[in-house]
Amino acid sequence: MKKDTQQWYASWFDSPFYHILYKDRDHTEAQHFMDNLTNYLNLPEHGEILDLACGKGRHSVYLNSLGYKVTGVDLSENSIEYAKQFENETLQFEVHDMCKPYKKQFDAVFNLFTSFGYFDKEEDNLNTIKAISADLNEFGFGVIDFMNSEYVIDQLVSEDIKTVEGIDFHQKRSVKDGYIIKDITFTSHGENYQFQERVRAFTLKDFEALFAKAGVYLLDIYGDYKLKKFNPKTSERLVMIFK
Incomplete structure (x- = not known):
């Protein structure tokens, strides 16, 4: 058996097989989510968004098409190399560790599609939320789109x-x-x-504890990509908006 000794997400997300296995992801649903989210947040026209753990850039590309200036970052060099074909003056991609603050601040930082809770070190979950907070400007919003672990x-x-x-x-x-x-x-x-x-089976209560430690304030919680009310038993997603 071939088995990588790296952190699993570094090797698996960089593998072509990861993208084969998940090639049928619903792009239309993802785009509707971005429409709903950006409308709800009322981001400034041509506002700047950091897509944290952007993968091959599907959300970044769509957000850019809506008129936002987008920076997509990911730990996977292969994914960023692929995403760079879509770059333009208002869309950039870069390899970056999301546990660490980026070099500028944004109107919004999006961490989408359960791109959280992978770390071997417990403190890196808290470090990521602290980094998101550091990456937000005075009026910025952080968004974590996680699975509803209980469901x-x-x-x-x-x-x-x-x-x-x-x-x-x-x-x-x-x-x-x-x-x-x-x-x-x-x-x-x-x-x-x-x-x-x-992936850590984080619950809303777990996130609330992390947010408290990171000094960020949880504003809203939703249970799906249509931004319907969160129900711990029936909601498929746990979408948290904070600042």
């Missing part, structure tokens, strides 16, 4: 196979030591691969 655990499918581009991805899911874990194994061109996703 995800309740709906967890322990095992399945997803076939994409002729690759059978065997997925096993479990909850252990406060983490939601997905073990992914597959064979491609005669090579066996094994990856693992580990």
Whole structure:
């Protein structure tokens, strides 16, 4: 079995197989979320947004098309290299560790699609929220779009196979030591691969504690991309707006 010894997210997110497995993500839904979110926040015209953990830049590109000046940052060098093809005067991409403050401030910092809670070091979760706070200007808003862990655990499918581009991805899911874990194994061109996703099963209460430590104020909580009221039992998402 091929298994990377790096932090799992550094190797898995940089792998082409990650993008194959998740190629069917709903771009229309993501765009509607960005429409709803930017309208709700009433960001200034041509306002500046930091897309934190931007991946290949799908949210960044769409936000830029709405007229915002966008900086997309991610730890994955491969993802940033791909995203750079979309750059223009008001859209830039850069490799950056989200645990550390960026070099300027923004009208909004978006951390989208459960791009949080991966770290091996507990303090890095707090450091990320502190960094987001440091990246906001006086009137700026921070947004974390996380899974609703309670709902995800309740709906967890322990095992399945997803076939994409002729690759059978065997997925096993479990909850252990406060983490939601997905073990992914597959064979491609005669090579066996094994990856693992580990995300802290943070609840709203956990985030509230982190926000208090970071000195930020939680303004609003929503349960889906239409910005409907959050329900811990039935909401699929946990969307938090703070400053």
